[in-house]
Amino acid sequence: MTPTIRLQKEAFDAAAEAARMTRARTDIGAVVSFAGVCRGDENGEAISALTLEHYPGMAETEIARHVEEAIARWPLLGVTVIHRYGRIAPGEPIVLVVTASSHRQAAFAAAEFLMDYLKTRAPFWKQIEKTSGAAVEKTWVEAKSADDAAADRWAVPPRRHEKTSA
Amino acid sequence: MTPTIRLQKEAFDAAAEAARMTRARTDIGAVVSFAGVCRGDENGEAISALTLEHYPGMAETEIARHVEEAIARWPLLGVTVIHRYGRIAPGEPIVLVVTASSHRQAAFAAAEFLMDYLKTRAPFWKQIEKTSGAAVEKTWVEAKSADDAAADRWAVPPRRHEKTSA
Amino acid sequence: MKLRYFAWVRERIGKAEEDIEPPAGVATVGELMAWLAGKGDGYAYAFENPKVIRAAIDKRHVRTDARIKGAGEIAFFPPMTGG
Amino acid sequence: MKLRYFAWVRERIGKAEEDIEPPAGVATVGELMAWLAGKGDGYAYAFENPKVIRAAIDKRHVRTDARIKGAGEIAFFPPMTGG
Numbered sequence: 127m128t129p130t131i132r133l134q135k136e137a138f139d140a141a142a143e144a145a146r147m148t149r150a151r152t153d154i155g156a157v158v159s160f161a162g163v164c165r166g167d168e169n170g171e172a173i174s175a176l177t178l179e180h181y182p183g184m185a186e187t188e189i190a191r192h193v194e195e196a197i198a199r200w201p202l203l204g205v206t207v208i209h210r211y212g213r214i215a216p217g218e219p220i221v222l223v224v225t226a227s228s229h230r231q232a233a234f235a236a237a238e239f240l241m242d243y244l245k246t247r248a249p250f251w252k253q254i255e256k257t258s259g260a261a262v263e264k265t266w267v268e269a270k271s272a273d274d275a276a277a278d279r280w281a282v283p284p285r286r287h288e289k290t291s292a
Numbered sequence: 293m294t295p296t297i298r299l300q301k302e303a304f305d306a307a308a309e310a311a312r313m314t315r316a317r318t319d320i321g322a323v324v325s326f327a328g329v330c331r332g333d334e335n336g337e338a339i340s341a342l343t344l345e346h347y348p349g350m351a352e353t354e355i356a357r358h359v360e361e362a363i364a365r366w367p368l369l370g371v372t373v374i375h376r377y378g379r380i381a382p383g384e385p386i387v388l389v390v391t392a393s394s395h396r397q398a399a400f401a402a403a404e405f406l407m408d409y410l411k412t413r414a415p416f417w418k419q420i421e422k423t424s425g426a427a428v429e430k431t432w433v434e435a436k437s438a439d440d441a442a443a444d445r446w447a448v449p450p451r452r453h454e455k456t457s458a
Numbered sequence: 459m460k461l462r463y464f465a466w467v468r469e470r471i472g473k474a475e476e477d478i479e480p481p482a483g484v485a486t487v488g489e490l491m492a493w494l495a496g497k498g499d500g501y502a503y504a505f506e507n508p509k510v511i512r513a514a515i516d517k518r519h520v521r522t523d524a525r526i527k528g529a530g531e532i533a534f535f536p537p538m539t540g541g
Numbered sequence: 542m543k544l545r546y547f548a549w550v551r552e553r554i555g556k557a558e559e560d561i562e563p564p565a566g567v568a569t570v571g572e573l574m575a576w577l578a579g580k581g582d583g584y585a586y587a588f589e590n591p592k593v594i595r596a597a598i599d600k601r602h603v604r605t606d607a608r609i610k611g612a613g614e615i616a617f618f619p620p621m622t623g624g
Contacts, residue, residue, distance in 0.1 A: 139311075140310075140311070140323075141307035141308060141310050141311035142307060144306075144307050144310065144325065144327075145305075145306070145307035148327070148329055148383065150383075151383065152330075152331060152332030152333075152382040152383045153331060153332065153333070154329055154331070155328065155329055155330075155331045156326065156327070156328055156329065157306075157325075157326070157327040157329065158324065158325070158326050158403075159310065159323075159324070159325045159327075160322065160323070160324050160396065160399075160400070161310075161314070161322070161323040161325075162321065162322055162396065162624055163314055163320055163321055163322065163323065164318075164321075165318060165319060165320070165321045165394060166318030166319065167318075167319070178623070179547055179548055180623070181545070181547055181597070181600070181616060181618070183600050184597055184600035184601075184616070185623075187600055187601075188602075209623065209624075216318040217314065217316075217317065217318045220624075221623070221624050228331060230326065230328065230407055231442070233326075234326070234400070234403075234404055234407075237324075237400075238400055241396055241400075241624055244623050244624035245621070245622075245623060245624035246620075246621060247602065247621060248621060248623040248624065249547070249597070249616075249618065249621055249623070250621055250622065250623025250624070251547060251548035251618065251619060251621065251622055251623070252622045252623070253548070266548055266549050266619065266622075267622045268620075268622070269619070269620035269621065269622050276397070328541055344540070345464055345465055346540070347462070347464055347514070347517070347533060347535070349517050350514055350517035350518075350533070351540075353517055353518075354519075375540065375541075386541075387540070387541050407541055410540050410541035411538070411539075411540060411541035412537075412538060413519065413538060414538060414540040414541065415464070415514070415533075415535065415538055415540070416538055416539065416540025416541070417464060417465035417535065417536060417538065417539055417540070418539045418540070419465070432465055432466050432536065432539075433539045434537075434539070435536070435537030435538065435539050
């Protein structure tokens with residue numbers, strides 16, 4: 127199984143990318159897709175855009191490493207991870223994770239695992255842009271301890287290819 | 293928030309239904325979609341189709357009840373559940389659950405909750421159709437104890453709108 | 459009252475629904491299953507292992523100790539396998 | 542060796558990368574941060590709370606006790622906020 131991993135500046139069609147997963151296949155029983163979307167507000171205040179800075183080279187490597195770990199942990203039939211960088215407008219997708227398996231638990235677990243790791247280990251930094259009149263205010267998003275806690279729950283790996291049910 | 297709930301005989305486009313969720317909105321930060329797909333084999337043997345029998349009237353009511361429970365448990369901004377009945381060919385979608393929230397944990401939890409309940413409480417019964425030469429063999433799928441166990445983990449409800457993080 | 463059968467319960471009994479008036483002593487869903495099992499070979503086969511049969515009264519899941527009095531429609535079926 | 546800075550570490554220092562040769566006594570990532578913090582106001586500001594700064598050597602996450610000898614590229618950045 128060859129995962130699809132893309133880092134890109136351009137917007138993408140999350141639904142079309144998820145649809146690609148099952149095309150012309152009949153071995154997949156479950157597809158989970160997670161799309162992270164740029165919201166138009168942060169803590170109740172309107173934002174005009176997000177800018178994602180990333181560490182080229184390291185971002186690709188880190189994502190690929192975690193995709194390989196997901197493939198080792200769960201019996202996956204497909205994985206797609208797309209992560210954008212650069213300026214992203216409200217309503218646009220930031221990140222997409224699609225996982226496919228013959229049964230649902232593996233697909234759900236792998237998608238959550240990948241998202242928790244992307245949030246805490248992939249070298250991306252979000253900056254919020256707020257506009258009031260002619261003034262543009264930019265602030266870096268702070269990391270959330272809840273995200274670290276979410277990632278920590280995967281620290282003890284289950285045995286390879288845990289038994290799952292459809 | 294008005295959930296979308298549909299029971300139908302016809303195939304549907306899972307990706308298009310998921311895409312509908314975020315259209316023209318900027319309050320959604322996370323969309324999780326689960327598609328259950330008819331596999332072309334069961335325990336290594338090729339199957340020619342699945343037929344889903346359902347209990348009209350009760351199926352709608354049960355799904356709606358669980359969607360309401362998901363909305364009470366998690367801060368959701370959108371829910372879509374589509375479940376087919378009738379004959380379904382390998383590669384076609386059987387069920388779709390899409391959940392949207394401002395943050396990812398709520399969307400993931402609600403989607404898993406709904407799938408676990410659809411598997412064990414919604415009145416649908418799957419029959420597998422195998423063809424060998426001119427002979428067609430039909431067998432009912434047996435319920436899995438692992439699915440009951442998965443549904444049981446939701447039995448103690450968390451407090452309404454648990455704190456979650458993006 | 460109306461009885462409805464689904465999946466292999468329906469196939470074993472040989473019909474999808476019927477109107478039935480059980481005798482006065484039959485008060486619960488469990489007792490109704492036991493009474494139905496005596497109605498013929500198909501019924502006996504359908505209810506041979508009553509522990510696995512699920513029931514609904516008026517389209518809501520009920521347990522076998524649920525009382526049937528006042529029920530408009532009672533359904534019997536195997537464990538669900540949707541999703 | 543090459544140093545790279547990201548997000549507000551980059552902004553505070555005022556540059557995205559530079560080539561630097563730390564003195565012989567600077568052996569670990571943590572010692573490198575302490576030494577950099579003495580190079581001027583921007584550096585002092587960037588590393589004022591070294592506990593929150595993350596580091597990578599040759600594009601792999603490392604802890605502050607990692608040894609810098611042989612490193613081609615060392616990066617400093619705030620906790621990640623991707624996804």
